[in-house]
Amino acid sequence: MSRRLIRADGTETPIPLPMTIREVADLIGATTLDSVNLAHGEVMILDDLGCERGLPVNATATAMYHARCVPGTTWxxxxxxxxxxxxxFAPAAGPLERHSG
Structure with a gap:
């Protein structure tokens, strides 16, 4: 299982270390994120406003998405x-701490 950036032009770049959600958003230029659960414990993080922003189709990511969807999905x-x-991106183990003040 490898971390990687897949650009819309098909370029793939390895990501050597875990990233925070904010770092992922900054890397892909997104302000609102969505995710797709993939096979084998992987997740795809994407810009939820891609359509509104007129972003190009990412053919590689689309093929991965369609492999996980109901047959006939075309989005x-x-x-x-x-x-x-x-x-x-899993929350830390243990109880949540509350901070007062």
Missing amino acids: PILGDVVIAPDAD
């Missing part, structure tokens, strides 16, 4: 995406 993935282990 494309637009713009750059990050593929990473879902565990990179």
Whole structure:
């Protein structure tokens, strides 16, 4: 399982270390994110406003998405995406702490 950036032009770049959601958003130029659960514990993080922003179709990401969808799905993935282990974004184990003040 590898972390990678897949640009809409098909270019793939490895990502060596886990990233925060904010770092992913900055990397792909998004202000609002969506995700797609892929096989084997991977997740695709994408710009949720790709259509509104007129982003180009990402053919590689779209093929990955269609492989996980109900047959006949035609909606494309637009713009750059990050593929990473879902565990990179899991909440920390243990109880949530509340901060007063």
